[in-house]
Amino acid sequence: xxxxxxxSGSPPIFEKVAIxxxxxxxxxxxxxxxxxxxxxxxxxxDRKEVLEKAMVLHAIDVAADDPVVIAEAxxxxxxxxxxxxxxxxxxxxxxxxxxxxxxxxxxTKRTTVKAARMLPSRFTFVGGHPLGGAPRSGIEYARxxxxxxxxxxxxxxxDGDAAVLERLCSFVRELxxxxxxxDPAEHDxxxxxxxxxxxxxxxxxxxxxxxxARERGLALTGRGLFDATRLASSPxxxxxxxxxxxxxxxxxxxxxxxxxxxxxxxGLTSSxxxxxxxxxxxxWRARLAELRPTTRSQ
Amino acid sequence: xxxxxxxSGSPPIFEKVAIxxxxxxxxxxxxxxxxxxxxxxxxxxDRKEVLEKAMVLHAIDVAADDPVVIAEAxxxxxxxxxxxxxxxxxxxxxxxxxxxxxxxxxxTKRTTVKAARMLPSRFTFVGGHPLGGAPRSGIEYARxxxxxxxxxxxxxxxDGDAAVLERLCSFVRELxxxxxxxDPAEHDxxxxxxxxxxxxxxxxxxxxxxxxARERGLALTGRGLFDATRLASSPxxxxxxxxxxxxxxxxxxxxxxxxxxxxxxxGLTSSxxxxxxxxxxxxWRARLAELRPTTRSQ
Numbered sequence: 001x002x003x004x005x006x007x008s009g010s011p012p013i014f015e016k017v018a019i020x021x022x023x024x025x026x027x028x029x030x031x032x033x034x035x036x037x038x039x040x041x042x043x044x045x046d047r048k049e050v051l052e053k054a055m056v057l058h059a060i061d062v063a064a065d066d067p068v069v070i071a072e073a074x075x076x077x078x079x080x081x082x083x084x085x086x087x088x089x090x091x092x093x094x095x096x097x098x099x100x101x102x103x104x105x106x107x108t109k110r111t112t113v114k115a116a117r118m119l120p121s122r123f124t125f126v127g128g129h130p131l132g133g134a135p136r137s138g139i140e141y142a143r144x145x146x147x148x149x150x151x152x153x154x155x156x157x158x159d160g161d162a163a164v165l166e167r168l169c170s171f172v173r174e175l176x177x178x179x180x181x182x183d184p185a186e187h188d189x190x191x192x193x194x195x196x197x198x199x200x201x202x203x204x205x206x207x208x209x210x211x212x213a214r215e216r217g218l219a220l221t222g223r224g225l226f227d228a229t230r231l232a233s234s235p236x237x238x239x240x241x242x243x244x245x246x247x248x249x250x251x252x253x254x255x256x257x258x259x260x261x262x263x264x265x266x267g268l269t270s271s272x273x274x275x276x277x278x279x280x281x282x283x284w285r286a287r288l289a290e291l292r293p294t295t296r297s298q
Numbered sequence: 299x300x301x302x303x304x305x306s307g308s309p310p311i312f313e314k315v316a317i318x319x320x321x322x323x324x325x326x327x328x329x330x331x332x333x334x335x336x337x338x339x340x341x342x343x344d345r346k347e348v349l350e351k352a353m354v355l356h357a358i359d360v361a362a363d364d365p366v367v368i369a370e371a372x373x374x375x376x377x378x379x380x381x382x383x384x385x386x387x388x389x390x391x392x393x394x395x396x397x398x399x400x401x402x403x404x405x406t407k408r409t410t411v412k413a414a415r416m417l418p419s420r421f422t423f424v425g426g427h428p429l430g431g432a433p434r435s436g437i438e439y440a441r442x443x444x445x446x447x448x449x450x451x452x453x454x455x456x457d458g459d460a461a462v463l464e465r466l467c468s469f470v471r472e473l474x475x476x477x478x479x480x481d482p483a484e485h486d487x488x489x490x491x492x493x494x495x496x497x498x499x500x501x502x503x504x505x506x507x508x509x510x511a512r513e514r515g516l517a518l519t520g521r522g523l524f525d526a527t528r529l530a531s532s533p534x535x536x537x538x539x540x541x542x543x544x545x546x547x548x549x550x551x552x553x554x555x556x557x558x559x560x561x562x563x564x565g566l567t568s569s570x571x572x573x574x575x576x577x578x579x580x581x582w583r584a585r586l587a588e589l590r591p592t593t594r595s596q
Binding site: 131132150151153190191193194195197198199200201202203204205206207208209210211212213215216217218219220221222223224225226227228229230231232233234235236239240243244247250251253254255256257258260261262264265268269271274275277278279280281282283284285286287288289291292 | 429430448449451488489491492493495496497498499500501502503504505506507508509510511513514515516517518519520521522523524525526527528529530531532533534537538541542545548549551552553554555556558559560562563566567569572573575576577578579580581582583584585586587589590
């Protein structure tokens with residue numbers, strides 16, 4: 001079930017939804033659309049092995065390893081890693097012959113939004129970023145309720161098409177998400193801080209702890225390290241693109257953290273230094289807990 | 299219940315257990331001893347407000363804000379922050395008049411072990427460190443099963459008293475813990491990496507994310523940041539002492555992390571750099587998950 005009271009069977013906002021890339025996010029969108037609008041056609045594009053899994057999970061109506069099948073899609077969702085989405089954008093003109101709304105679900109927005117400016121005028125592009133997220137990637141972990149009560153950011157450029165934006169907002173609202181509009185550059189700056197920095201920190205921390213403390217040290221840990229490094233199991237292939245396409249903003253965020261760690265390092269024997277960081281961290285952590293949506297079992 | 303099948307009512311290993319400092323750890327030891335050996339006398343020393351809570355929770359038999367009541371203790375457990383434990387060690391001669399085993403539960407060991415060398419010969423000191431841990435501090439969160447299936451480290455010096463060490467190991471084994479012996483310096487080095495570094499990293503990360511992304515950014519986060527910063531609610535007063543008493547080892551660990559973050563920062567647009575760190579981190583994270591004891595609800 002997508003949401004208690006969701007009007008399953010309401011008229012579809014898009015008739016033919018092409019989803020390019022069926023990972024956790026693409027697969028979850030596919031499941032949610034099929035569950036919510038049984039009369040919509042969901043076309044999935046990916047490698048053969050992934051398409052087979054998607055068919056077994058009943059996530060898609062049509063499995064395509066040949067993009068020709070998306071010729072008449074009225075919504076195209078780019079759900080591969082960022083660089084692949086940009087490659088796909090450049091190919092759309094060849095494969096999609098009718099006017100279509102195009103969006104993506106990438107974690108960075110500036111490079112994709114910029115690439116989309118080259119699309120022929122029958123396409124209307126609005127960048128998107130659903131903040132679903134789950135500890136594991138891959139269509140095996142897709143779930144139709146992944147977006148329920150979570151923000152789904154849209155990053156239209158200046159005088160974007162307001163009607164298309166509204167259609168996309170309605171679309172994701174029906175899937176349970178909370179659409180929000182944000183400037184692409186502000187999106188990338190904020191996500192660098194709240195998402196990309198924590199990811200790189202968790203990965204670097206796990207790498208350093210593992211290589212210096214080895215098994216002997218890891219056996220002495222508890223929930224603290226376990227939670228602090230949960231993100232460290234994220235797949236490299238997605239993060240290569242995120243880091244590459246948002247390097248300036250991530251670099252700024254990393255600089256801030258490195259500076260803070262250096263200050264802490266110099267102040268290890270100074271109680272005022274420890275107090276300053278711990279008190280600020282404790283206050284922000286409490287605020288984070290207040291802002292957090294209701295927990296969902298994962 | 300401490301443990302299925304634990305022989306509650308087995309002869310007490312210590313008759314009069316004095317616990318100085320009734321926080322999460324001291325309070326949990328108190329609860330566990332009272333539950334496991336109803337005939338042992340548990341004497342708690344702390345500030346008046348804490349003692350009142352301890353009495354309400356039935357954690358102690360005798361509440362003392364005057365250390366004179368511990369005169370005949372045969373086991374003294376120092377369970378305040380590290381610097382306070384060291385102050386209490388220096389006072390023991392004045393208050394405890396009979397021979398006694400003395401241990402502590404501090405997160406760093408070298409400074410406490412060194413301070414304990416000054417104890418008169420009627421005391422036998424063995425440093426200890428139960429790796430219980432829970433997300434919150436304070437006797438309110440104490441629980442008699444905090445130590446079940448968790449390591450409890452002891453750090454005897456060179457030719458320590460083997461019989462006393464064995465008594466302490468039996469004592470904590472009966473409380474469900476798994477005693478282990480480790481050299482004080484090796485303890486401090488390993489804990490700096492697997493415990494103190496993750497704590498400082500989580501606090502610095504939360505501080506930087508909060509102060510640069512503010513509420514607007516925090517509202518865009520999910521479970522990733524939430525888990526990565528769970529440790530950031532740890533209280534400063536405990537960490538002041540840990541950082542001060544283990545500054546050299548923590549400094550080395552921080553240097554390693556800072557160096558890794560700087561390398562990552564320079565390599566944001568290099569896929570080999572991202573791959574290197576993410577693959578190492580993913581491997582160690584999987585190893586951590588294998589080594590982890592069965593999860594306990596918190």
